[in-house]
Amino acid sequence: MKKCSLDESSVARFVAELLSSFERGAQFRHDLTLAALAVAVEATFSPQVDLFLDRLARLRISEIPIASRIARLVLKSRRAEPSLTVKSFALDCRRLGEPMKELDPLDHPCLPPATRRIQRAHGTHPAPEVFHADA
């Protein structure tokens, strides 16, 4: 897929072909092949691949034990890298003394003045929590 020699529909056809030999109550003989495919598409992000991995990971049937477990690991890996740290701060507007102007969405300060509508709502900005440097 990375070399564009395969497209998503051919992968979907391949999966459908494999599943045509699925029999209830019998070990699925392409279990390992499906697991390998899940690993192969780990770095491919598209709705179809997402759907394939998601559905495979949700399977809880004894006929396909390995592929579904591998799909869960692949999904976990896809979501873990890069790792993320988010920290939120609320600033103390009151330290400026004056009540803040509430901004109309069309009067956003990041927009160029020429495109802004002159319509400002008056009032005070909701009092935020005070940020402490050691938070």
Add this chain to the structure above:
Amino acid sequence: MPTLEFFVVAESFSIDRQSNRLSIFNIVETLTAEEFPVVLPSMVVVTCLNLTDDELGEDFQVLLNVCSGGDSPLGGPFPTNFKAQSRRHRVIQSFQGVPFSKPGDIRFEQTLNGDHLATHLLEVKHAAPASDSPHS
């Protein structure tokens, strides 16, 4: 020491749940207001770092300083600690209700374990009041 991949100040961000892809919206470069003080409803400071295998598991601290001349217009500094868990790490510092009291250059300076990492410059300008009439 981790190296910087990118550092940017924007209004908001989104991370796709399926792909873990990061999108950053409305990078804040210039801010204009007719009256001061004015408040930016939300702002995010996004820092993306590359780490080596040797650094995985180590603790790091990024420290954001917001300076204007000799002042710290937003208070702070704003520390964020993290443990390196993968070779690329995103640190997102999110702010609500960011006040700007006067025009001027605002420098967002990020340090990593005390060493300077990156700077983002935001220009806060005073805009002349516009007329209500669209034709004037």
